[in-house]
Amino acid sequence: MQPKPRFLSVLDIVSVILLAVATYLALVYAPTEKVMGEVQRVFYFHVAAAWVGLLGFVAAGVTGIIYLRTQNLKWDIIEQAAVEISLVFFFIAIVLGSIWARPIWNTWWTWDPRLTTAAIVEMIYLAYLMLRQGIEDPDRRARFGAVYTLVGAVSVPITFLSIRLFRTIHPVVIGSASAAAEGGFNMTSGMKTAFFFALFAFTVIFADLFWNRIRLGYLAQRVEQLKLKVMQ
Amino acid sequence: MIEVRKLVKRFGLKTVLRGMDFHVEPGEFVALIGPNGAGKTTFLRILASLARPSMGEVQIAGFQLPAQAAAVRRRLGVVSHQPLLYADLTAEENLTFYARMYGLHNIEKRIAAVLEMIGLTNRRRDLVRTYSRGMQQRLAIGRAVLHDPEVMLFDEPYTGLDQDASAMLDDVLRTVAARGRTVVMTSHDLARAEDLATRFDVLSRGVIAASATHEDLGKDNLLSFYKKALAGS
Amino acid sequence: MSKPQITDPGLSTAETPAAADQRPATNYLRAIGAVAWKDLAAELRSRELLSAMLVFALLVILIFNFALELDVKTRTSVTAGVLWVTFAFAGTLGLNRSMAIEKDRGCLDGLLLAPVDRSAIYFGKVISNLVFMLIVEIIVLPAYSVLYNTNLFQPGLMGVILLGSVGYTAVGTLLSTMSVQARTRDVLLPILLFPVVLPILIAAVKASSGFLQGAEMTAIMPWLNLLIGYDVIFTAIAFMVFDYVVEE
Numbered sequence: 001m002q003p004k005p006r007f008l009s010v011l012d013i014v015s016v017i018l019l020a021v022a023t024y025l026a027l028v029y030a031p032t033e034k035v036m037g038e039v040q041r042v043f044y045f046h047v048a049a050a051w052v053g054l055l056g057f058v059a060a061g062v063t064g065i066i067y068l069r070t071q072n073l074k075w076d077i078i079e080q081a082a083v084e085i086s087l088v089f090f091f092i093a094i095v096l097g098s099i100w101a102r103p104i105w106n107t108w109w110t111w112d113p114r115l116t117t118a119a120i121v122e123m124i125y126l127a128y129l130m131l132r133q134g135i136e137d138p139d140r141r142a143r144f145g146a147v148y149t150l151v152g153a154v155s156v157p158i159t160f161l162s163i164r165l166f167r168t169i170h171p172v173v174i175g176s177a178s179a180a181a182e183g184g185f186n187m188t189s190g191m192k193t194a195f196f197f198a199l200f201a202f203t204v205i206f207a208d209l210f211w212n213r214i215r216l217g218y219l220a221q222r223v224e225q226l227k228l229k230v231m232q
Numbered sequence: 233m234i235e236v237r238k239l240v241k242r243f244g245l246k247t248v249l250r251g252m253d254f255h256v257e258p259g260e261f262v263a264l265i266g267p268n269g270a271g272k273t274t275f276l277r278i279l280a281s282l283a284r285p286s287m288g289e290v291q292i293a294g295f296q297l298p299a300q301a302a303a304v305r306r307r308l309g310v311v312s313h314q315p316l317l318y319a320d321l322t323a324e325e326n327l328t329f330y331a332r333m334y335g336l337h338n339i340e341k342r343i344a345a346v347l348e349m350i351g352l353t354n355r356r357r358d359l360v361r362t363y364s365r366g367m368q369q370r371l372a373i374g375r376a377v378l379h380d381p382e383v384m385l386f387d388e389p390y391t392g393l394d395q396d397a398s399a400m401l402d403d404v405l406r407t408v409a410a411r412g413r414t415v416v417m418t419s420h421d422l423a424r425a426e427d428l429a430t431r432f433d434v435l436s437r438g439v440i441a442a443s444a445t446h447e448d449l450g451k452d453n454l455l456s457f458y459k460k461a462l463a464g465s
Numbered sequence: 466m467s468k469p470q471i472t473d474p475g476l477s478t479a480e481t482p483a484a485a486d487q488r489p490a491t492n493y494l495r496a497i498g499a500v501a502w503k504d505l506a507a508e509l510r511s512r513e514l515l516s517a518m519l520v521f522a523l524l525v526i527l528i529f530n531f532a533l534e535l536d537v538k539t540r541t542s543v544t545a546g547v548l549w550v551t552f553a554f555a556g557t558l559g560l561n562r563s564m565a566i567e568k569d570r571g572c573l574d575g576l577l578l579a580p581v582d583r584s585a586i587y588f589g590k591v592i593s594n595l596v597f598m599l600i601v602e603i604i605v606l607p608a609y610s611v612l613y614n615t616n617l618f619q620p621g622l623m624g625v626i627l628l629g630s631v632g633y634t635a636v637g638t639l640l641s642t643m644s645v646q647a648r649t650r651d652v653l654l655p656i657l658l659f660p661v662v663l664p665i666l667i668a669a670v671k672a673s674s675g676f677l678q679g680a681e682m683t684a685i686m687p688w689l690n691l692l693i694g695y696d697v698i699f700t701a702i703a704f705m706v707f708d709y710v711v712e713e
Contacts, residue, residue, distance in 0.1 A: 123660040124661060130649065131644070131647060134647030134653060135647050146709070147643065147710055151640070152660075154698060158664040158695060162663075165687055166667055
């Protein structure tokens, strides 16, 4: 068995430190927003989590295509890792978004295009996991998974577009239509620091988790291999 | 007619065929025998172009698989233990459908001839769901020979047939083989295999463990040859 | 038991191994037609699939009647939504059944053995699934019109229904080919299908209610464009990846 790469261990530690610093910047360093108050601080991690979810989503679609072209199970492991990370981070983003929405829009949930699309991505990825669970043959499982992520990757932008179109024609989702009511605000320089640092920190965390998950996938595969060897 | 070199088939991490070599001359009738899970069905599915080889070379009638799959499929008739027939269509309609899929001309004449051969002319207008297992299997063979294939693959064709139906199937199989077709058949029924085939290959642990013709067997019967082959592999 | 006189005449007496090398190539369109034809012929006889879809569709409308209190006022605004939910639900029933027939008796293998590009099988199945869906829709529309005393027979609405059904069956046929090969196949299709077919449902509902409420063409056009775009994109994707969901 190959030992854990040194660089990965370093990255683990760096990720934890970055997360701590980002938390400090978001909760303490950044100035309190005038209209929305303290709850606006959720925004930094909310956007960062959604950003990671999006990274995972794109990675899953791309690796799905690469898998179909190469038929190499390595890409299936990577695709699955991307899907799982995307699933978790979109979930975090949705929860944080709801926490933000409650006091600002006076509702836990709004059918905002971004929020709704994130929820649909969650549905697609849950369906993806259920599809995989129902198939024994690893090659077929990988092929079906790749086809489905590809279909999902193409349909989600269209869904986003159609929900957006839906809203522009029917603009009655949230109270008044002014920018402030929709939760828009101008960022001060302190906020910008916290915001961009959170984005950076989460990107590093994404890379770290992605790598760890891929490594886990390989190890799981190795366990299967050894099991087969023992059985024969 | 069939040329297989160093064929490997993996399902994920599980290796089913391990560098298998297999060769069939035109007109040979090869019975492929072996224990459950030896890879017989997998191998036939690869020959039928339904599964892709993981490694190795497969050539049928001079065409490579999977690259020239369409050319191979045109020359290939397959009968499996499933009938591959539509229950809500009549025998005639089933054959018409497959004839179109194979791009045949003079469909009606050809179907009439095939129905005659498998002895189902009287029942050609009946739904397949009303057929007995034996009749379905005969129709399945009719479906497989419709396009006059040079190579035929039979995967456990006797599964679920009673004595009469099996005897009937014997006749049909002989007729099919008698036209100089190349046949590969997997079977658990050693007596039937011994009766029909000209050569016997034992597939064990993903390779051909032993091969013998009637002459090689001599006074030995197929069962003892089979047991020896398995013990040796 | 009398044995039949067994002879196998072959394709033609003149055929020699050399002549066999020029075997006829299957016509792509003819193969598509053959697949669609055998589905329709079988269904015409058993009517299993259509009757199940129809009864289900009518039940859904019945349930909506009580769930939404479809009185005259609310009716105009929700009619399009009720119709498309009905079509979507009944559609999964048909898609599931149509693919299960192929899988259960090994017929899918029979199709794959034919010397024709696999996408011909896909397009054949799309056509028959589409016809089933359109038949159900054509029966549901007058039923709904009678039950709720509204006229649904408008050319615009027909166009929307056609466009929406094309996209729905294009994706549905691809996904049902995967779902029937899974262990959990009875429950899997709607779960796979609905989240990715959402743009179709959104656009179809908006366009349908646009036509029903007499909206201007400029308001409806974006939705029609979306439907057409979706249909084209997903038919192309399914065409490209269908091989991967049927091969081994």
